[in-house]
Amino acid sequence: MNEASPLATVHGQPTWQVVRAEILRRIRARYWEPGALIPGEMVLAKKFGCARATVNRALRDLAEEGLVERRRKAGTRVALHPVRKATLEIPVTRIEVEKRGASYRHAVIERETAKPPELVASKLGSGVKKLLHLRSLHFADDHPFIYEDRWVNQVAVPDVMKESFEHVSTNEWLVRNAPFTHGDITFGAENTTEAEAQLLEAHEGDAILVIQRITWSEKMPITFVRLAHAPGHRLRTTI
Amino acid sequence: MNEASPLATVHGQPTWQVVRAEILRRIRARYWEPGALIPGEMVLAKKFGCARATVNRALRDLAEEGLVERRRKAGTRVALHPVRKATLEIPVTRIEVEKRGASYRHAVIERETAKPPELVASKLGSGVKKLLHLRSLHFADDHPFIYEDRWVNQVAVPDVMKESFEHVSTNEWLVRNAPFTHGDITFGAENTTEAEAQLLEAHEGDAILVIQRITWSEKMPITFVRLAHAPGHRLRTTI
DNA sequence: AAGTGGTCTAGACCACGTC
DNA sequence: ACGTGGTCTAGACCACTTT
Incomplete structure (x- = not known):
């Protein structure tokens, strides 16, 4: 299990999605356990070799999905009870x-x-x-x-x-x-x-x-x- | 109806949300009708007196909600059939x-x-x-x-x-x-x-x-x- | 008081799709 | 070919909380 590979060699996909996928992989692999604190944006940015804004976009996306919880100063944690959200379309x-x-x-x-x-x-x-x-x-x-x-x-x-x-x-x-x-x-x-x-x-x-x-x-x-x-x-x- | 007010005087709220609200207001007020083409990001950025990235964030958010449709080169249009999305939480x-x-x-x-x-x-x-x-x-x-x-x-x-x-x-x-x-x-x-x-x-x-x-x-x-x-x-x- | 995420900017390059 | 949105960066300031 690679530890700190600067950006996985994936093509075609935007960087923030690659970062998102890698973070998701680590969560699912229990590398970061439920409730655990994830490294700060600056740390991850350096690790992945990208800008902090890119990591931010990835983590923000995961937070919207309920997989991580973010709070200023407190940092980002893996959600204890990942509340999955189903979206129903309400058309005319x-x-x-x-x-x-x-x-x-x-x-x-x-x-x-x-x-x-x-x-x-x-x-x-x-x-x-x-x-x-x-x-x-x-x-x-x-x-x-x-x-x-x-x-x-x-x-x-x-x-x-x-x-x-x-x-x-x-x-x-x-x-x-x-x-x-x-x-x-x-x-x-x-x-x-x-x-x-x-x-x-x-x-x-x-x-x-x-x-x-x-x-x-x-x-x-x-x-x-x-x-x-x-x-x-x-x-x-x-x- | 003010035409090109550089950023409405709203406080506390992040700029991109102010921009989003203003665009939403214009859509609802039929200033931009359903199916109509909205000005490009650069134009809006200049109009609102903010960076293009900020306008982008606002429009991207509206697109995710289904209120506008965006395509490269084609531009951004007010959705003809705004499909509202209800999100149901699926807890344990x-x-x-x-x-x-x-x-x-x-x-x-x-x-x-x-x-x-x-x-x-x-x-x-x-x-x-x-x-x-x-x-x-x-x-x-x-x-x-x-x-x-x-x-x-x-x-x-x-x-x-x-x-x-x-x-x-x-x-x-x-x-x-x-x-x-x-x-x-x-x-x-x-x-x-x-x-x-x-x-x-x-x-x-x-x-x-x-x-x-x-x-x-x-x-x-x-x-x-x-x-x-x-x-x-x-x-x-x-x- | 200090650290973390939230946001913003100016500029850049790129991908896609329309022309 | 070219224009528009999509993304990325480096740097900055700010807001919120926890310590």
């Missing part, structure tokens, strides 16, 4: 359907201005009164794909009242017209109610994946949406 | 339970060396023959939390045969003794079978969140695991 429904090679279509089932149920109101904040309620279905190749139940804050997005959403899905329209700054998402499994089952062409009680999302623009809540996916729907990702 | 089960303020305990239900079902075998690759099969339950405050069904490749992790997993969960042991390089994850909803329902103290047919994970060390498959969560379990994250 139309794109998601088309990516599966299916044709997309959507239909608005109900559209009303109404008082939200307590559950929705509490999540959006008590100050939100005027809400547009939209229920719609997204289809993939004419099969129900997602049943969407959405509440939109009219104060945050006044233009929403002018749009029928017959040609553009609410989802896509909002991305264009009311970009959000941040949001909360929860993933869960639920048994379909009779009504949902009918809409999704499923059987009552079928297990479905339900995603709830609330988005804000700064401090102003924009929308709450509950997406009930057809049975069998799966989310995939890699780590 | 024990940590996840303890983070909820509950006490953790686990129990091995079954342990055998067996031929995997076709479904598992196909996912791990046909070359994998010797597998350890482990079924176990994870408890939170003595209530079933996750039912785990796991297959471990004995060739990749020979030491696995020496461990009883009565004191350390397989999950945690593998993190220590067989770190993986990458993996696939799928999230789905399923109705519990009668057997599962009994283990999870649920009713047959209850909707549960099921996570399947396959991990590799380079090209060697390490383990396949199916995690059946107790009814009502939710994953949360922010975007």
